[in-house]
Structures are given as C-alpha cells and as structure tokens.
Amino acid sequence: MHVVTDLAELRAWRRSARGRIGFVPTMGFLHAGHASLMDRVRPEVDALVVSSYVNPLQFGPHEDLTRYPRDPTGDERLCADRDVDVLFRPEGLYPEGFVTAVTVHGSLTDRLEGAHRPGHFEGVATVVARLLCLVLPSVAAFGEKDWQQLAVIRRLVRDLGLPVEIVGCPLIRDEDGLALSSRNKYLSPDDRKRARTLSQALFAIRAAFQLGERDARRLAETGRHGLAVDRLDYLEVAAAADLAELQRVDRPARALVAAVVGTTRLIDNVAIGGEPTWT
Structure with missing residues (x-):
C-alpha cells in the first residue's frame, strides 16, 4: 500500500493506474463503517484509493475541527487489511489563493443539516468535487449514515455530469444500536x-x-x-x-x-x- 501525502505524487500514480479505480473518501479515524465501504467497492475495481482528510471547509466556526479525532497509524493498519492500494493523506488539499466553491441549492441543502450547519454542504460539495477530479475514480462509496450528504453528492455528480458511479452503503451499527461514528x-x-x-x-x-x-x-x-x-x-x-x-x-x-x-x-x-x- 502506498501512503501518499503530496498532490503531485497522487497525480503521477493516477496517470500510471489502469483499469477501474474505486474511491472511498473519509476524514480518517477509520472504523468498521469505513471498512464496509472499502469491502463494498474492492471486488469491483482494479485499484482502491482511500482518502483521509479533515476538510476545514465543512466545519463551522464553533464546531469540532481542531479536536476531530485522528489516528493515522490505525488508519494505515485498517486500509492495509482491506487491500487498499493508495491511502491519500494530504496535509493540505487546497492551493494558495483557492477561491472556488461548489454549491447544491434547494431542499437538499437548505433544511435539516443545512439549516443547522450553514455552509456545511458547500464545504462537502467542494471537497468531494476536488477529490473526484484528483482521483478520477470509476466508482466512489459513501455511507448512508450521512444520508443528506449522500443525496447532495448524488445530485452534484448528476448535475455536473461527472463520470463516476456513486454507491451508497448501509449504515453500520454497534451492538447496542448506536450508529458507528x-x-x-x-x-x-x-x-x-x-x-x-x-x-x-x-x-x-x-x-x-x-x-x-x-x-x-x-x-x-x-x-x-x-x-x-x-x-x-x-x-x-x-x-x-x-x-x-x-x-x-x-x-x-x-x-x-x-x-x-x-x-x-x-x-x-x-x-x-x-x-x-x-x-
């Protein structure tokens, strides 16, 4: 498994990669729910990429960006166990002077999470669009625990005509019924x-x-x-x-x-x- 932290290195790997590419974007601190996304995609692709990046654009000013849990060693172990080819873990994802945003309008983003976390889905749409453009996957997997996010990403891909299949994967619960998070x-x-x-x-x-x-x-x-x-x-x-x-x-x-x-x-x-x- 390659652990890639540099955008140029990822681009070089992608130019040499052949066949179907699978992609699982995450914010790290991986658990069984993330593993289920990898397991869903792995049999269908020739190479599997997992990203681990805590995206600052989707956090509000009083949210938990700075204390969001991280475990890079555990993430590497889980990805290796799941036969991941590339763990993309950039220190930064946006170039200096980055001023572009991707916005999905309407009830998909105005209500529920969108109403309580202003700007959240713009940050999600922007980071997902950027990652999809970098990895260029054939298929990308997202968990149904973030159901509204999944719906936003489906609409983003449909409206922009991005050549990627979006796969929604079932929410995974712990033994006591609590959704894994x-x-x-x-x-x-x-x-x-x-x-x-x-x-x-x-x-x-x-x-x-x-x-x-x-x-x-x-x-x-x-x-x-x-x-x-x-x-x-x-x-x-x-x-x-x-x-x-x-x-x-x-x-x-x-x-x-x-x-x-x-x-x-x-x-x-x-x-x-x-x-x-x-x-």
Missing part, C-alpha cells in the same frame, strides 16, 4: 447510554409506520417521546430522494435525527417505506 469517541459511558435513544426513536418511528401510521408529524412525535438528549436539532420524516418536507409518507422516506448528547453532536437515520429510485 468517529465522534462516538467523545461519549462518556452515561452519554453513550443516552445516545442509544436516537436509534431507539428512529426504530419506534419505523414500527409505527409499519403499523399503518402515515402522518409524518405524528410519526416524528412517536420518536420524540423516548429521547434523552441535551439538545434536539431535528427529528423528522422527510422524502428520501430530495429531503423535501412531507405531510404524509406517500413515497420512500427517511426518518432523520440530529441531537447533542453531552458535548457531542450525533446524527442517525432509518429507511421508511422503501428505497428511492436515483436518476
């Missing part, structure tokens, strides 16, 4: 116990849907009753494909939650009523 490292034992109520709320919403409830507001209220969080940013049932607000669940939907437990902000989601058709 690098930020789980911040949770105290009591925080973790309370954090489990996020997934429990989502499962309650899905159970109510399966019993016949279709009113989106009442479904969300079903989930709110059991939450034990310090701040709830949102708990909503939205259209799965474009994150549009729903009155009734009459199409594939997603129940999504974001909340702060202790000092840690967590997100989670589950499918409600099937999977969307992506165009």
